[in-house]
Amino acid sequence: MIRQPKWGHLKELHAAMKHCSINLLRGQQTIYSLGDKREAYVFRLNSRKCAAFLVNRGGKDTEVSTQNSSRSMIRGKILDGWEEFIDHIPNYEDTTLKSNTLLEQITTARDSSDYLWYNFRYQHQSSNTKALLKVYSLGHVLHAFVNGVLAGSAHGTHQNPRFTLENTVSLNSGINNISLLSVMVGLPDSGAFMETKGLGLRSVSLQVQQKQLILTNSSWGYQVGLLGENLQIYTDQGSSKVQWNKFSSSRQPLSWYKTVFDAPAGDEPIALNFGLMGKGEAWVNGESIGRYWVSFHTTNGIPSQTWYHVPRSFLKATGNLLVILEEEGRGSPLSISLDTASITRV
Structure with a gap:
């Protein structure tokens, strides 16, 4: 099977066998001793071409250095x-898929795109134009836009895809459109409990002065993919x-x-x-x-x-x-x- 390690090992073995097949089929076989419990089975076709199988029956590792070609x-x-x-940055009104919670990304995108837009509409009535946007994501990458302007980006790592974006943003008096673009960067193809793994946003909050607004279970609009x-x-x-x-x-x-x-x-x-x-x-x-x-x-x-x-x-x-x-x-x-x-x- 293509996703199993043995498939990759056999692919490399077959490539190596094909590369030196003429030497194996027509070459003269010679066995050389390379030291204690170490041997080389050499199939030599002429003075310039040979194929060798190295055998180490000892308890210590032996380093081998070889090169077939160089590239520049x-x-x-x-x-x-x-x-x-x-590309167009969608607003809440642009979306047809709505939900009163944050949807999981893999299930929502259904392998059709690496990108999923989370869109929220916020009515700002305070004279203070600054707010702290805090987004917790299960991975992998996030770009936050407020009223169509990039407000910050963050990403996880291979070892820990989860991360938090925490940025101060500028708000307008009245309606503000918060557009959060969650991006996937490859998915595991094996391992236990794959069906329980999730990606995308898990919590979103806005802190205006001393008041913190939890937006996680508000009305969100979604768009799968970029325009x-x-x-x-x-x-x-x-x-x-x-x-x-x-x-x-x-x-x-x-x-x-x-x-x-x-x-x-x-x-x-x-x-x-x-x-x-x-x-x-x-x-x-x-x-x-x-x-x-x-x-x-x-x-x-x-x-x-x-x-x-x-x-x-x-x-x-x-x-x-x-x-x-x-x-x-x-x-x-x-x-x-x-x-x-x-x-x-x-």
Whole structure:
């Protein structure tokens, strides 16, 4: 089964066997002693090619160092001609799904999107325009908007997806629209009690001066997915459904960027360099090439991944559509380049 560890182990075993199949079938077998209870079974076809099975029957670990090939990325053309579309931030009145409590995200979204909007309408009557917004979430990421303006973001970690967003926000006199975007970042595919796991918001409160308002069991409106996502604006057909504007460098959250590019010559692997982007997803000719989160760094202080492979089977000779959703609004597409991978046999 594809989700079981044995499937992955067998996949790697079959790949290794195929890689050295000619040596195994036609090579001369020789057994070498590598020390106490250590041997090598070598199948040599000629002076340059061999396959070896290493055996260690001793009680101590023995380190093995090997390399089959090396890869380097060659900087390619920086893409230009960008256009942008800022996604719509829904209000309570925009939503059709209503509930008098906070709904669990996985059940509500039903695998149709990573994104779920929680929308609330608040009547503010105090002269004090400042309030403390406090949101407790089971994970994974949260972006809070008050009257269409980003009021704060927070996220959990792999070890502990739960977190609390606590930010001071500005309120208008009268009706205020609070829009909370909860984002999923992958789900476990195995383990005990998976049916009891939940995501999304669990409690929301507003503190105005000394008065704390618990909003958890108020009337909430919900929208599954982003507007651009629901319209599939990453496809040729969906892209025509919205008004794209010239790139403005405004770096707003929930920004969609698009451009077209020609396929580079040759047959080497190619990848998009997202080194200065934030968090989001990218599509080439309507095919997703993956979610990226470059702004989230490892313990070494660097992103876990900056290059995203584009299969050449996705490409046409000219006029390839690239659409990017920049969720955080941190990154600029002006730095994105289409790089080529140079692979050298060692």
